[in-house]
Amino acid sequence: MNRRDIKKAHEQSVLRSFKRYLEGSGRSLEILDYPDPPDAIVVLDGSPCWIEITDAFIGADFARSLTSFAADDVEYIPAGRGMTVNPDENFAEEVVAVVEKKYAKASITEIYEASGAGILLVGLYSPFVFEREITQIVKVLAAVRQQHDGRFSEMYVYNAVHDFFLVP
Numbered sequence: 326m327n328r329r330d331i332k333k334a335h336e337q338s339v340l341r342s343f344k345r346y347l348e349g350s351g352r353s354l355e356i357l358d359y360p361d362p363p364d365a366i367v368v369l370d371g372s373p374c375w376i377e378i379t380d381a382f383i384g385a386d387f388a389r390s391l392t393s394f395a396a397d398d399v400e401y402i403p404a405g406r407g408m409t410v411n412p413d414e415n416f417a418e419e420v421v422a423v424v425e426k427k428y429a430k431a432s433i434t435e436i437y438e439a440s441g442a443g444i445l446l447v448g449l450y451s452p453f454v455f456e457r458e459i460t461q462i463v464k465v466l467a468a469v470r471q472q473h474d475g476r477f478s479e480m481y482v483y484n485a486v487h488d489f490f491l492v493p
Contacts, residue, residue: 333359336359336364336365336378337359338487339378339446339448339483339487340356340364340365340367340376340378342483342487342489343376343446343481343483343487343489344356346487346489347369352369352370353368353369353370353371354367354368354369354370355367355368362377362430362432362433362436363375363376363377363433363436363443364376364377364378365378369444373440374441374442374443374444374478375436375440375443375444376443376444376445376446377427377433377443377444377445377446377477378445378446378447378448379423379424379426379427379445379446379447379448380423380447380448380450381416381419381420381422381423381447381448381449381450381451382419382450382451383415383416383419383450383451383452383453416449416451416453416454416458416462417458417461417462417465420447420449420462420465420466420482421465421466421469423447424445424447424466424469424480425469427445427477428473428474428476433476434476437474437476441478442475442476442477442478443476443477443478444477444478444479444480444481445477445479445480445481446480446481446482446483446489447466447480447481447482447483447492448482448483448484448485449462449482449483449484449485450485454484459482459484459490462482463482463490463491463492463493466480466482466492467492467493470492470493479491480492
């Protein structure tokens with residue numbers, strides 16, 4: 326499977342998990358299409374909406390290693406060796422950076438202006454992320470949301486096993 330197919334399968338898996346999460350809280354989600362961008366066109370609780378997915382990794386080496394391991398169109402790139410200093414702080418900064426990129430992305434601005442607000446799902450890929458770190462990341466992202474327009478009517482973070490956490 327090549328990297329593009331892996332990305333598509335990952336996004337569809339996240340969307341299926343998000344649908345189950347919403348249904349567990351009495352909401353509904355129907356996935357209509359995967360245009361990219363956005364990653365999905367949906368009907369949320371009876372209203373049209375769109376969803377964008379982004380992932381934050383503990384570092385670029387970890388991201389390349391993780392994605393190249395699964396892809397057959399690139400050679401595997403192992404993660405570098407070394408010590409990770411201040412992993413919580415560094416990872417929180419990476420999460421904010423990937424969210425800020427979505428706010429700044431021209432295609433997301435165009436979708437927002439044409440179709441209204443959507444949902445942003447942010448994957449947290451770090452071996453150092455537990456409940457305490459997720460709680461802190463949610464607080465940091467809540468502050469980021471307050472500094473921007475309403476292009477994301479809802480924002481969630483999720484962990485590697487697809488547990489979702491609302492960012493107020």
